[in-house]
Amino acid sequence: xxxxxxxxxxxxxxxxxxxxxxxxxxxxxxxxxxxxxxxxxxxxxxxxxxxxxxxxxxxxxxxxxxxxxxxxxxxxxxxxxxxxxxxxxxxxxxxxxxxxxxxxxxxxxxxxxxxxxxxxxxxxxxxxxxxxxxxxxxxxxxxxxxxxxxxxxxxxxxxxxxxxxxx
Numbered sequence: 001x002x003x004x005x006x007x008x009x010x011x012x013x014x015x016x017x018x019x020x021x022x023x024x025x026x027x028x029x030x031x032x033x034x035x036x037x038x039x040x041x042x043x044x045x046x047x048x049x050x051x052x053x054x055x056x057x058x059x060x061x062x063x064x065x066x067x068x069x070x071x072x073x074x075x076x077x078x079x080x081x082x083x084x085x086x087x088x089x090x091x092x093x094x095x096x097x098x099x100x101x102x103x104x105x106x107x108x109x110x111x112x113x114x115x116x117x118x119x120x121x122x123x124x125x126x127x128x129x130x131x132x133x134x135x136x137x138x139x140x141x142x143x144x145x146x147x148x149x150x151x152x153x154x155x156x157x158x159x160x161x162x163x164x165x166x167x
């Protein structure tokens with residue numbers, strides 16, 4: 001049981017959140033019609049989704065967009081999970097701030113103080129031998145990128161409306 005607890009603590013560190021928010025930001029910028037970056041507020045929503053197994057599960061390339069993601073909760077009678085997102089955002093504020101702080105400190109994200117947007121840095125250096133990401137992290141990183149793509153298709157008010165959250 002001690003090993004499981006250690007794994008949960010490791011997984012729930014803001015370091016993992018920093019990686020996921022970096023991938024989210026990459027997905028957003030790569031798919032935004034003008035290549036723009038997301039404002040910092042969207043990272044709080046993304047973080048709450050990406051660290052919740054129930055909220056992250058329906059994210060896949062099989063879904064066309066954010067509306068399809070939301071419908072997946074309504075179709076399976078799990079709308080209460082989606083409704084809990086607002087509280088998740090509030091509960092995970094400290095975690096998200098720490099993840100953003102780590103991502104900016106490590107050079108994954110660049111914060112533009114004037115616009116409030118976070119830009120991803122492209123990393124040209126490949127991981128060295130024995131430092132490759134495990135399969136689960138790669139999969140979750142792809143989900144974060146898909147979520148970024150979905151968010152890039154909408155303005156803030158639409159995202160608020162679809163996910164039933166308030167900034």
